[in-house]
């Protein structure tokens with residue numbers, strides 16, 4: 396029942412996000428797959444995280460040739476949701492060699508720390524949206540993943556999950572906290588936009604703030620590219 400409600404919520408959220416951004420729908424993929432002859436469901440899904448993680452028995456048992464006892468019962472119980480119920484399945488514990496991290500350490504299998512691998516476990520929903528436009532508390536502030544992560548080569552971990560959770564709308568869900576004062580104190584964007592690592596948050600207002608006009612321009616030019624061909 397719980398899973399169903401979550402799924403419905405996510406459907407709503409995804410549909411809403413889909414209006415503004417082309418984010419792949421997470422819904423549907425969060426249900427465990429059908430039960431196989433070996434008694435497990437294919438795939439299994441970890442749902443606590445920002446994007447959800449698919450675990451495939453088939454990929455591990457058939458493709459990678461692992462025996463059941465390489466995971467059961469030492470690393471995982473044979474019970475869907477048991478590990479998550481412990482409350483400590485996270486990137487941090489994986490990096491310490493627990494759970495999936497027992498093998499996904501860059502040695503036995505691809506590392507959880509490799510930025511190229513995030514998508515392999517978290518799925519296409521882990522793909523970073525290109526341009527994010529914040530509209531709370533004020534309209535509108537632009538943030539460009541491509542520019543920050545690819546062009547400037549910043550690691551995902553320089554922002555996730557300490558400064559920002561990997562979930563669109565998360566910072567904005569607390570509009571009383573996501574304010575200039577917090578930036579000046581070194582939180583959120585202000586961790587870098589402090590005049591040392593990047594231009595300071597109390598300068599160049601309009602580089603981040605594109606305003607209502609900029610917002611309208613951005614979205615009208617995205618939906619009607621062809622109509623506004625000449626510049």
Ligand code: HEC
Nearest residue numbers: 433434435436455461462463466471473474475476477478
């Ligand atoms: C690479 C690790 C790994 C291997 C190898 C593995 N499993 Fe699992 N198995 C898991 C994980 C992860 C879960 C989910 C545990 C959780 O949610 O806490 C799980 C859960 C299960 C479950 C209960 C969940 C469900 O689908 O209803 C069964 C049954 C199961 N495994 C059977 C097997 C059998 C049989 C084999 C060998 C053919 C096997 N497993 C091999 C990792 C593995």
Ligand code: HEC
Nearest residue numbers: 441442443444484485486499507508509510512513516551
């Ligand atoms: C081997 C699979 C695997 C890889 C590779 C992986 N993750 Fe995860 N990740 C998980 C699992 C499992 C969880 C915990 C369960 C869940 O959140 O659904 C998790 C949780 C998270 C969370 C939730 C908060 C936290 O810290 O636990 C974030 C954020 C995250 N991953 C980011 C990343 C990033 C960024 C990368 C690439 C550098 C990455 N993950 C690579 C499996 C993986």
Ligand code: HEC
Nearest residue numbers: 448449450454459465470494495497498503504505515516
């Ligand atoms: C007992 C060791 C072991 C554990 C534990 C383990 N894996 Fe793996 N995993 C492997 C190996 C080996 C491969 C195949 C080699 C490779 O891709 O590096 C693999 C491959 C994968 C792949 C790629 C498969 C594909 O479909 O292409 C994913 C995704 C993955 N693991 C996720 C997970 C997640 C999520 C967990 C924890 C819930 C986990 N693994 C736990 C050993 C393990």
Ligand code: HEC
Nearest residue numbers: 521522523543544549550551554559561562563564565566
């Ligand atoms: C300079 C900071 C920064 C870096 C570096 C960064 N991100 Fe983000 N990311 C953000 C911000 C800001 C958000 C929006 C968070 C919010 O709305 O609260 C976000 C959101 C996301 C989301 C959520 C999308 C959604 O639809 O919910 C994903 C996925 C994501 N980032 C993936 C990545 C990956 C993968 C990398 C590394 C290749 C990365 N990010 C690097 C700042 C960053």
Ligand code: HEC
Nearest residue numbers: 537538547549553554583584586587588592593594602603
């Ligand atoms: C991990 C460090 C880091 C974080 C966090 C960060 N930025 Fe940046 N940002 C940079 C760096 C480095 C530059 C390029 C150097 C410069 O212009 O001073 C930059 C440049 C920019 C630019 C100029 C891009 C252009 O096209 O000229 C904008 C706009 C921007 N950031 C907005 C934001 C916003 C909004 C946030 C918070 C949501 C944020 N940044 C968070 C490091 C960061």
Ligand code: HEC
Nearest residue numbers: 529530531532533536573574575584588596597599600603
């Ligand atoms: C590095 C990017 C960045 C720069 C530079 C920046 N802002 Fe902001 N600003 C933000 C973000 C992010 C928010 C919160 C999200 C939103 O309101 O859409 C915000 C919110 C605000 C708010 C509403 C919340 C509050 O603090 O009252 C005001 C007003 C504001 N900025 C004014 C300014 C002014 C004036 C400047 C120039 C002196 C400036 N900002 C420079 C990123 C920036």
